[in-house]
Amino acid sequence: MTFNEMTPRRQDQLMAFDRLLTIMDELRERCPWDRKQTMDSLRHLTIEETYELSDAIMENDLSEIRKELGDIQLHLVFYAKIASEIAADSSDPSATNRFDMADVLNGVCEKLISRHPHIYGDSEGRLVIAETEDQVKANWEQLKLKEGNKSVLGGVPGSLPALVKAMRIQEKARGAGFDWDEKQQVWQKVEEEMEEFKAEFNAESNTVIDHQRAEGEFGDLLFSLVNYARFIDINPETALERTNKKFIKRFQYIEEQARANGKALIDMTLAEMDVYWNEAKKDV
Template sequence: MARLRDPDTGCAWDVKQDFRSLIPYTIEEAYEVADAIERDDFDDLRGELGDLLLQVVFHSRIAEERGLFDFEQVAGAIGDKLVRRHPHVFADAKFDSDEQRQQAWETAKAEERQQKRPADADESVLAGVAQSLPALVQCEKIQNRAASHGFDWPAVEPVFDKVREELQEVHEAWQSGDQAHIHEEVGDLLLVAVNLARHLKVNPEIALREATRKFTRRFNFIEREVKASGRQLLDCELAELDALWNEAKRRLQSQ
């Protein structure tokens, strides 16, 4: 990477990159790692992990050129963090449950944030959650932060009640015809749905991705069946498409 970044003998494209210009590539490579894992394509995963590692090397090299830090410090910092956050492995701490371990993890993260926070920075426990995260991931992280400081339902059943309440409010907003109100209430419904997933120990981002893939498989089945009949989707009545959907659910149960 040092040779690629050399202003005299390097690659013109690599030389002109900076932290900001690399943002879309870094995000893209992380998603491609996830895609390889979800496809169980481990040959591809090896390559995609290399591509993601390249992004770490690239950013580290730019930082080194600016006298900020280097790759060795990046690797050393994550090693130190892993030791610090696993006192039950690297020290003599004992946890009796996953809940205790998770609470200790969140406490350690909060202490790290406090140490890094400037004196005049936002004191909110929610500060520091990246604004560029996918909405579901950001929502879950913020709710976990709030929960770790006591703002949470003590059981699952009240969350179900809240989902029903928010769904009713969406319906009422729809009846009002106020699009801005509908927008707001749909957002509230999605937020409490993430909260329900969290209480049920389900990752909402992964669950939605899997549900979307399942929808895609079933819809593809419908497309194949309609094509086999010599027609197009728009030629079919909704009742027929719905029947094909149910057939897809039956045939593709294990997929």
Template sequence: MSYSIDDLKTLMARLRDPESGCPWDTRQSYKTIVPHTIEEAYEVADAIDREDYPHLEDELGDLLFQVIFYSQMGKEDNHFDFDSVVDNLVRKLVRRHPHVFPDGTLESRIDPDNRPSEADIKASWERIKAEERAAKPETSAEAERSSRLEGVARTLPAMVRAEKLQRRAANHGFDWPEVEPVFDKLHEEIDELKEAWYSACSGTGRGDAVEDELGDLLFVCVNLARFMSVNPEQALNSTNHKFETRFRAIEEYLEREGRNLDGESLEALDAVWQAVKGVEKTRKA
């Protein structure tokens, strides 16, 4: 016997039952569950990065449980339930994919000989999302601060949010025409960061200037990644993994020689680092 989504919904309702449910589950609110949702999403990403597909199945189940949890609370508060979440999602995706569902129904199909170009599909996607944002009801406060950047979640990781903000602005013409000016801006921000740092060290500059300039530099790096069609978060994750692998290799190298990492000079550690990099290049060749 295999359990179904209906069984999962029943389980969640039982866990949240105020009389016979789990004390921990009944205490939770939308806000208290958020950290768990973020953690589960990262664990899904980690399993994919490690290509650990048996573990991925388990992590996807944990992430699905988060959706079920929010849906049960929404049902209790008469806001929404799991079925309405699914209905809203299907309707939205059908609406956003007219190149797949031309009549706006799940049953309709596109003529393979008349498929639009990828550029047309992207333009249509952005137009439809803009229409959706415009159609959402606004409070008076939201109306006052209405912007084409609205809807980019403030809780996203800073690097991910920077890329989304840049893409949103670029879709409305606020962008460099080519990559060269981005390189120029990168050098400009490096110079400004140096100036802020040396001023801070001498006591003549603002205390928060270094943070400001470093933020500007990181923002330009994200822009550069966007121009090069590189995912900056993925690129940094890859470098993190590379650094961790090399550092572990240094530890193992020194341990084999009976040496202590903490007792080595920077010059000696750098020599081992270069040796580790040399081994990597030999393997790749």
């Protein structure tokens, strides 16, 4: 399909992307700050932008989501620009792996096509059956193993937050057929892990506990809860973050009411704070 054959909106999208690429070229050439940046210097900024996008999504703020998507897209273009600047005859060992944005986009397009054989066909043009989400995920994991992954779990980033990592590990294990059959079995595992955790200490006494063993059992309990959440279609990271935000709003209400009454939290009793907490629960 040629540019003129595209819909006006698709033309607008391509022109907007071209505009960003052009601006990136200009900034990289003329702006002292942009010229100085490297992939390493951008890394922590990209992580920050990703968390800002996450916050906007949690708040369902479409205006902020659009802005944060733009910031992240800028970073993606920036990385590709830096990679394209590596001289082909450079002594840098990575020179043979230089790429630009076209390589990035074509690469992901090829990957999407190869990993959706139920849409585009396999290497021999045959459509693979995948009528359910689970079948798609199972095919996806098998394709990644054929591409060179030594383990189904190899694609889970080591630096993921532990709660997110636990869910991704479980999802990938399920894709390989390693999973419980019924949610009742998973809940039984939660109860089993709770009993094992409780067995490490007596909550009603001040007996010294083995922190290492208790920590291990607590980790097992959290992992089993994440597993159960997955079975009932709850994202544990989202659930915990919503609870975090709820707690923050309620606690800030206590602070606001305390100030309005000329009090400081440090001087208030827990019973006094509970009054405001219960008021906050009515609204948040």
